[in-house]
Amino acid sequence: MPSFVQIIEFTGTFAFAISGIRLASAKQFDWFGAYVIGLTTAIGGGTIRDLLLGVTPFWMTDPSYVICSGLALIWVILFSKTLIHLNNTFFIFDAIGLALFTMIGITKTLALDFPFWVAIVMGCITGAAGGVMRDVLINELPLVFRKEIYAMACVIGGWVYFVCHWLNFDPIITQLAGGASVFLVRIVAVKYQIGLPILKGEV
């Protein structure tokens, strides 16, 4: 039986892969190319985190991420015409995935005895770097740097985690509070179209 966290993780991986596969389809990628973009979106952030931390990338010890991205591809192939009606559902799953991946990144970094500011950076990378890699591979400006608050939600969730940890809260409570913050900031940001200020400048 998969645990509750495993079910959430699978759902988040699926939502991240779907977002990559759909953007790849807009660029006329073939099935294999779309699969690679979906997989990169789903596991890219955690892979960069693990390389920086000096540990074996998480997906190399468990085939479920590679399989989950394959299921996402089949799903998009079968239901491409109806996916647009599920946009709100995917958005919720994506936000849940963002929250969970950020918490996984922070917890793993702290378990390796890095300081807190490194953990926040790694939470951010785990949550957001896959989407950046996706946008680089499909030759677009990274969306997370221009649109509604995304990576900043990971930073805020990281600080909430830090405060709860400092107040000696139970680890489960600390992670739930941090993850809920990421999720809520993201939902509120998109609902009210809140973005950070755009930087203006002449080069």
Add this chain to the structure above:
Amino acid sequence: MPSFVQIIEFTGTFAFAISGIRLASAKQFDWFGAYVIGLTTAIGGGTIRDLLLGVTPFWMTDPSYVICSGLALIWVILFSKTLIHLNNTFFIFDAIGLALFTMIGITKTLALDFPFWVAIVMGCITGAAGGVMRDVLINELPLVFRKEIYAMACVIGGWVYFVCHWLNFDPIITQLAGGASVFLVRIVAVKYQIGLPILKGEV
């Protein structure tokens, strides 16, 4: 005296580097930029593989790859006008390189005790990721995700390797069969312009 495998490896590295240098030349890169693109095309896939596997990148212990890419640059500078007549030759060399690099990636991964599905992913990365890095650096959509079967040939070769291995074939036979599959799939795919289905979708 270089061994037979070393000669094939040098030829493949040369063909990969040539492909990068020629695409760079279409973008008005200078000699140094073209060299970097050629080198990245040739060693990029193996470098990503080695970082993921947690070992020192292969080219850092043997200067021949860096030198080989330099020779490829000199070749393009000297014979740029006649290269177009050699397109078929380069295509054959490129397919040989793809086959050999895939087998090297699989063998190295298995030798480090990773499971088979990781080895197939690594064979694919070794063969195809350098071309993806090349296309990202010259700011184009990665070719391998849209054109004739390329990375998929590495996956098929990986499965042939797996079946031969499972049937207890001699390691040399197993590698030859796997490499020959990669080579043949690639040649047939280009000759008959066989590609995977294009993914259609609305975002």
Add this chain to the structure above:
Amino acid sequence: MPSFVQIIEFTGTFAFAISGIRLASAKQFDWFGAYVIGLTTAIGGGTIRDLLLGVTPFWMTDPSYVICSGLALIWVILFSKTLIHLNNTFFIFDAIGLALFTMIGITKTLALDFPFWVAIVMGCITGAAGGVMRDVLINELPLVFRKEIYAMACVIGGWVYFVCHWLNFDPIITQLAGGASVFLVRIVAVKYQIGLPILKGEV
């Protein structure tokens, strides 16, 4: 009290981050996006070097680089209109940073017992790869591959280091001579608009 090298390193990091943040501002990035581009420009080269060398990335053990890039962001936000008058100053700081980062890359690689040609490659990566990552993220052709001599200055400085080292010069003198070469080559190249030949070719 920070040492002389630390002051130079901070100045170089600041100049690299400023260059990234200003290019991001031309692409309508938000503050967070601009910060990430600035940070990547400043620490990207050294991070790739450390991953290839198999050591923990330098910025993960010292928060000053992350803070320095944040100060660069605040600077650009506050003084965006007057920055254009400081172009010459930033250019000098950037060249100083390039020289110092190259020498740090070479020294660190040699300290890990890699051969000299690897150290020159790593000096080059430390100095120039951050700018390449910046250009990939803002979806532009990498500037260093097409404009005035940049990465080539790192290679020349590496050779000067090598010759001084081979002549048994004092380590401090060796590093100063190498760094001064990088700086001078870069300044002269921009002042007289010296570039490497452009590679012409038909694909």
